[in-house]
Amino acid sequence: MLADFLQYDFLRNTFFTGILIGIIAPLLGTFIVVRRLSLIADALSHVTLAGIAFGLLLEKKFAIMLSPLYSGMAFSVLGSILIERLRGLYKAYQEIAIPIILSGGVGLSVIFISLADGFNTELFNYLFGSVSAVSQNDFYTIAGISIFIIIIIGLFFKELFTLSFDEEHAKIAGLHAKYIHLLFIVLTALVIAASIRIVGVLLVSALMTLPVAASMRIAKGFKQMLVLSIVFGELAVIIGLISGYYLSIPPGGTIVMVSILILLLSIVAKKLKNYNRRNKTVK
Amino acid sequence: MTDVVVSMKNINFAYENKQVLENINFSIPSGSFLGLIGPNGGGKTTLIKLILGLIKPNSGSIALFDQPLDKFSAWDKIGFVSQKANTFNRGFPATVFEVVSMGLTAKVGYFKFFTKHHKEQIQQAIEQVGMQAYTYENIGNLSGGQQQRIFIARALVSDPQFLILDEPTVGVDHENVHRFYELLYQLNHEQNITMLMVSHDTGTMTEHATDIACLNKQLHFHGKPDEYHALTANDLSRIHGHNVNIVTHDH
Ligand SMILES: Nc1ncnc2c1ncn2[C@@H]1O[C@H](COP(=O)(O)OP(=O)(O)OP(=O)(O)O)[C@@H](O)[C@H]1O
Ligand SMILES: [Mg+2]
Numbered sequence: 214m215l216a217d218f219l220q221y222d223f224l225r226n227t228f229f230t231g232i233l234i235g236i237i238a239p240l241l242g243t244f245i246v247v248r249r250l251s252l253i254a255d256a257l258s259h260v261t262l263a264g265i266a267f268g269l270l271l272e273k274k275f276a277i278m279l280s281p282l283y284s285g286m287a288f289s290v291l292g293s294i295l296i297e298r299l300r301g302l303y304k305a306y307q308e309i310a311i312p313i314i315l316s317g318g319v320g321l322s323v324i325f326i327s328l329a330d331g332f333n334t335e336l337f338n339y340l341f342g343s344v345s346a347v348s349q350n351d352f353y354t355i356a357g358i359s360i361f362i363i364i365i366i367g368l369f370f371k372e373l374f375t376l377s378f379d380e381e382h383a384k385i386a387g388l389h390a391k392y393i394h395l396l397f398i399v400l401t402a403l404v405i406a407a408s409i410r411i412v413g414v415l416l417v418s419a420l421m422t423l424p425v426a427a428s429m430r431i432a433k434g435f436k437q438m439l440v441l442s443i444v445f446g447e448l449a450v451i452i453g454l455i456s457g458y459y460l461s462i463p464p465g466g467t468i469v470m471v472s473i474l475i476l477l478l479s480i481v482a483k484k485l486k487n488y489n490r491r492n493k494t495v496k
Numbered sequence: 497m498t499d500v501v502v503s504m505k506n507i508n509f510a511y512e513n514k515q516v517l518e519n520i521n522f523s524i525p526s527g528s529f530l531g532l533i534g535p536n537g538g539g540k541t542t543l544i545k546l547i548l549g550l551i552k553p554n555s556g557s558i559a560l561f562d563q564p565l566d567k568f569s570a571w572d573k574i575g576f577v578s579q580k581a582n583t584f585n586r587g588f589p590a591t592v593f594e595v596v597s598m599g600l601t602a603k604v605g606y607f608k609f610f611t612k613h614h615k616e617q618i619q620q621a622i623e624q625v626g627m628q629a630y631t632y633e634n635i636g637n638l639s640g641g642q643q644q645r646i647f648i649a650r651a652l653v654s655d656p657q658f659l660i661l662d663e664p665t666v667g668v669d670h671e672n673v674h675r676f677y678e679l680l681y682q683l684n685h686e687q688n689i690t691m692l693m694v695s696h697d698t699g700t701m702t703e704h705a706t707d708i709a710c711l712n713k714q715l716h717f718h719g720k721p722d723e724y725h726a727l728t729a730n731d732l733s734r735i736h737g738h739n740v741n742i743v744t745h746d747h
């Protein structure tokens with residue numbers, strides 16, 4: 214089944230990119246979920262869409278060839294900085310930053326898209342992902358970003374973990390909460406921009422959170438949860454890409470459905486484990 | 497070597513328009529165990545937040561280890577167990593070991609990793625609070641009192657010289673409260689750690705602390721437990737603003 218993916222260049226690019234985002238999306242997703250920020254990923258993916266639409270508009274109307282990957286990334290990072298600032302402004306209602314940025318992203322997207330007189334098939338690909346959209350250049354960029362993200366998370370792992378668990382305590386201990394938050398949200402923005410080609414705007418947050426939701430049911434401790442999330446994310450991407458390709462379905466859909474299947478299995482596994490334990494103690 | 501761990505001079509503090517602390521002057525000598533008591537809303541937690549630099553006084557000055565608070569940076573000398581610890585996010589997927597390790601994060605510093613030595617320190621702190629059987633258990637699966645002990649281990653792991661505890665025994669059962677005070681006594685006497693502890697359990701507090709302070713907007717009393725016991729019923733009701741026999745544990 215893998216044969217096609219290794220044979221055709223465009224599929225190979227997609228496949229390797231998929232393997233990378235199968236690592237970085239759940240990696241960042243783990244921190245996002247434990248900090249109860251799942252919706253931030255959605256807000257940022259819609260801002261990324263605005264950036265992509267902007268890039269396509271430039272290309273179509275002004276013949277400026279800027280890969281939408283870059284314009285999407287720029288918008289996403291700017292959006293992430295804005296979210297952090299808004300969260301600082303509305304201390305007691307931090308979640309309000311999310312609808313503000315999300316609707317702003319959608320609004321801008323609509324404007325850019327109509328200014329460009331629409332771009333239907335491309336837009337469809339960006340919304341739901343595509344198996345054939347990753348160019349050689351995109352792949353190199355995403356590979357660079359992935360390595361960067363993994364190194365930074367490795368370096369700041371204990372700080373991010375400590376801050377996620379108990380922000381007040383971390384601040385008292387002298388951690389620079391503000392800068393670490395900013396770093397974290399910018400990394401999140403990069404992951405989203407990198408993932409959108411394959412999973413699509415509407416489903417990128419699912420790849421960040423569903424594998425985490427599944428591993429949360431069965432893992433012991435944070436590190437184990439992190440590793441398991443990546444395993445689940447990887448499984449979802451690989452199975453989703455291959456089945457999407459053979460069934461001619463955008464991979465966003467198949468990846469998310471595989472993720473949901475894994476989530477259901479993990480819930481059942483947990484139930485069985487508890488059931489067995491209870492039976493043992495009864496005997 | 498410093499002789500005074502905390503000193504507060506003419507501290508006033510208000511949340512918006514509500515005056516909470518009025519003209520507070522006091523210091524905590526190194527090696528002492530100060531029990532801070534007072535009614536709900538008396539400003540105890542606020543006082544601790546001021547010491548930790550989480551909020552700024554409207555007037556007055558605070559010094560930690562002889563340094564003005566805004567210049568103080570050796571936060572690893574201070575361990576803190578907050579009143580909120582027992583209402584934290586129970587679902588957080590972290591093992592006891594991982595939670596205690598967080599007490600070392602800032603001390604180890606940026607761009608450095610935990611070494612074998614750090615891991616031994618973490619184990620030791622867990623043993624100190626008698627929780628070694630639960631080292632790899634998820635923190636969410638422990639009882640409230642057990643969790644509280646883990647948070648104490650997190651405060652102890654960085655070898656603090658000054659330990660601040662805001663009602664750490666809420667939710668801890670009777671026998672463990674006793675063990676807990678023994679642990680504090682041992683830390684205070686053998687390792688010479690200075691203590692500031694808030695509790696509504698006046699009886700146990702006067703038994704174990706070397707000094708007692710009563711806070712109700714103003715500092716109404718600061719002295720030895722004997723002196724506190726010598727206070728008349730009249731003094732007490734003035735200090736506490738109500739009948740002292742009422743010991744509240746709910747939050
Ligand atoms: N963040 C805040 N904003 C506004 N007012 C506050 C805030 N925190 C505390 N207060 C008020 O300040 C007063 C002192 O509160 P504080 O928490 O310091 O009391 P406490 O002595 O610790 O009480 P308890 O025994 O209940 O823990 C209370 O009247 C409270 O309503
Ligand atoms: Mg309090």
